[in-house]
Amino acid sequence: MVAKLDGRTALVTGASRGIGKAIALRLAEDGLDVAITDVAANKAGLEEVAGLIEKAGRKSAMFTGDVSKEADVEGAVQGAVKALGKLDVMVANAGIAQVISLLELSVDDFDRMMAVNLRGVFLSYKSAAQQMIKQGHGGKIIGAASIVAYRPFALLGHYSASKWAVRGLTQAAAMEWAKYGITVNAYCPGIVGTAMWDLIDEKLAEEEGLTKGAAIKKYSESIYLGRVSVPEDVAKYVSYLASPDSDYMTGQSVMIDGGIQFS
Structure with missing residues (x-):
């Protein structure tokens, strides 16, 4: 049973929908006060999530910005500290995806992918660590990798590269910050029923001459547990990483994929 986290606080990036929303709500359910952030275009979603956190009896604060x-x-880290009193858990969840062949990929597209998925995680890790070191009582830093951090998919080359890099960054941060009592781990979702995977499915279907929905069905057939995951599957694992139960775990990037068999 995961330890209750009453009295702790968290900041979740990319929290207006999908996995980020599920993580924020699960942490609130676990007893944390939760600050959330996302891009300004997703402000309405943030407001909904903040309301649900408060409905669960926890404090919330929301910020808009680009990771x-x-x-x-x-600004989000310091805003969370000002609103909630401290920062115990950072979940660097924000990310983007794009389905395109490497031959068609532009430098601008490549740079944007790395800016959000890698630089955004680095900045979130660093800012959170600086705050946690200042506080002097350790903390939990958790980042978003992906199944493609272990096995890249065709047409997701730069996305895969960004997530492989998150694995390495997570291990390095864990090594450097262990002396401060900070653990750093990442979660690696497989195929999840989110807007991001809807986009991936649509583009893969176009490339492979399939109907929408057929591409995900094709890849899903290799999942041992027989179903695509939902955001709550990932949130349950993040709940563990945020809790004292994971105090002896650091530098890990664990797949939550239902057991996909790679060919």
Whole structure:
């Protein structure tokens, strides 16, 4: 049973929908006060999530910004501390996806993918660690990797590269910050029923001459547990990483994929 987290606080990036929303709500259910952030275009979703957190009896604070911008990340971290009193858990969840062949990929597309998925995680890790070190009582830093951090998919080359890099960054951060009592781990979702995977499915279907929904069905057939995951499957694992039960775990990037068999 995961230890209750009453009195602790968290900040979740990319929390307006999908996995980020599920994580924020699960942490609130576990007893944390939860600050959330996302891009301004998703403000309505943030407001909904903040309301649900407060409905669960926890404090919430919301911020808009771009995780690829240092000032925005630092502003969210300091805003969370001001609103909630401290920062115990950082979940660097924000990310983007794009389905395109490497031959068609532009430098701008590549740079944007790395800016959000890698630089955004780096800035979130660094800003959270600085705050946790200042507080002096350790903390939990958790990042979003992916199944493609272990096995890249065709047409997801730069997305895969960004997630492989998150694995390495997570291990390095865990090594450097262990002396401060900070653990750093990542979660690696498989095929999840989210807007991001809807986009991936649509583009893969176009490339492979399939109907929408057929691409995910094709890849899902290799899942041992027989179903695509839902955001709550990932949130349950993040709940563990955020709790004292994971105090002896650091530098890990664990797949939550239902047991996909790779060919």
